[in-house]
Amino acid sequence: MAGTKRREFIRLVGGAAAAWPLAARAQQGERVRRIGLLMGTADDREGQARVTALKQGLQALGWIVGRNIEVETRFGGADAGRIRAHAAELVALAPEVLVGHTTAVIRALRQASSSIPIVMAAINDPVEQGFVSSLAHPGGNITGFAFVDFQMVGKWLEILKEVAPDISRAALMFNPTRLPITTSTCVHSRPSRGQSQLRLRRPLFATPPKLKRLSSNLDMSRAAG
Numbered sequence: 001m002a003g004t005k006r007r008e009f010i011r012l013v014g015g016a017a018a019a020w021p022l023a024a025r026a027q028q029g030e031r032v033r034r035i036g037l038l039m040g041t042a043d044d045r046e047g048q049a050r051v052t053a054l055k056q057g058l059q060a061l062g063w064i065v066g067r068n069i070e071v072e073t074r075f076g077g078a079d080a081g082r083i084r085a086h087a088a089e090l091v092a093l094a095p096e097v098l099v100g101h102t103t104a105v106i107r108a109l110r111q112a113s114s115s116i117p118i119v120m121a122a123i124n125d126p127v128e129q130g131f132v133s134s135l136a137h138p139g140g141n142i143t144g145f146a147f148v149d150f151q152m153v154g155k156w157l158e159i160l161k162e163v164a165p166d167i168s169r170a171a172l173m174f175n176p177t178r179l180p181i182t183t184s185t186c187v188h189s190r191p192s193r194g195q196s197q198l199r200l201r202r203p204l205f206a207t208p209p210k211l212k213r214l215s216s217n218l219d220m221s222r223a224a225g
Contacts, residue, residue, distance in 0.1 A: 033063075033097075034070045036090035036116075038109060040083065040102025043075035054099070080104060087112040106131055110142060120144030169199050 037054065041047040051073055055065055063069045072093055076083030087108035090098060098113070100106050101121040109118050110131065120126060124147050132138035135146060160170060 032068055032070055034072060034093060034095040036093060036095035036098040037071055037073045038083065038086055038090060038098065038100045038105045039073065039075045040077070040100065040105040041075065042077045047075055050101075076105060076108075078104075080108075083108045084111070091116060103129060106142065114141055116141065118142045118144075122147040124148055 037051065039047050039050065041050065051071075055071060058064075058069065058071075065071055072090060072095065074086035074090060076086050083104050087105070091109075091112040095116065098109050098116050098118045099121065100109050100118065101123070103123060106118065106120045106123055106126075107129075118141055120131065120142060121144055123129075123131065123144065126132045126138075126142075126144070126146055127134060131142050132140065138144075157170065161167065
């Protein structure tokens with residue numbers, strides 16, 4: 001595969017993985033390419049829906065399963081050992097490109113190969129996590145799309161203050177299993193000069209079942225002044 005066409009193929013796969021789907025034009029009539037897709041979700045209805053969306057996006061670009069591409073799919077769920085094993089399996093198949101969409105998956109794929117291009121979809125703060133050198137110039141064999149621009153966290157607080165100017169306290173709430181998000185959000189959530197009157201509580205960690213109780217506690221705290 002020529003270098004230019006290889007780069008175009010990787011770009012198209014990345015666009016489909018992130019845009020789900022994205023309208024564009026693809027080259028056809030080439031040999032069958034292989035994509036290694038490692039999902040950081042369970043093999044359930046939602047996981048299958050994501051895989052279907054990717055294939056539909058690729059089809060819209062002219063890359064059709066069974067005609068000019070094969071998509072080797074593995075589901076790792078939240079099992080780190082399984083994710084690493086599947087990453088090794090996919091690398092052994094020598095695909096043109098690897099695609100993954102969770103932090104654990106990208107970490108495993110990076111450890112498994114430093115030469116096969118890896119497309120990350122919706123990864124939080126890939127620079128902070130060491131996956132890429134920068135968003136503009138990722139370097140290495142990893143490219144793709146960040147899920148959140150953490151520089152915007154301060155802007156969220158500014159908007160909150162504009163909507164509710166009398167507010168004096170705010171709380172950040174996190175899922176305890178998403179620690180990279182927690183760290184990056186806290187780093188960028190320091191009040192700016194215009195938010196100096198806004199005091200942030202320490203981060204609150206809550207799985208979905210605990211959110212209702214935490215919400216009630218916050219209401220009680222606000223009522224108490």
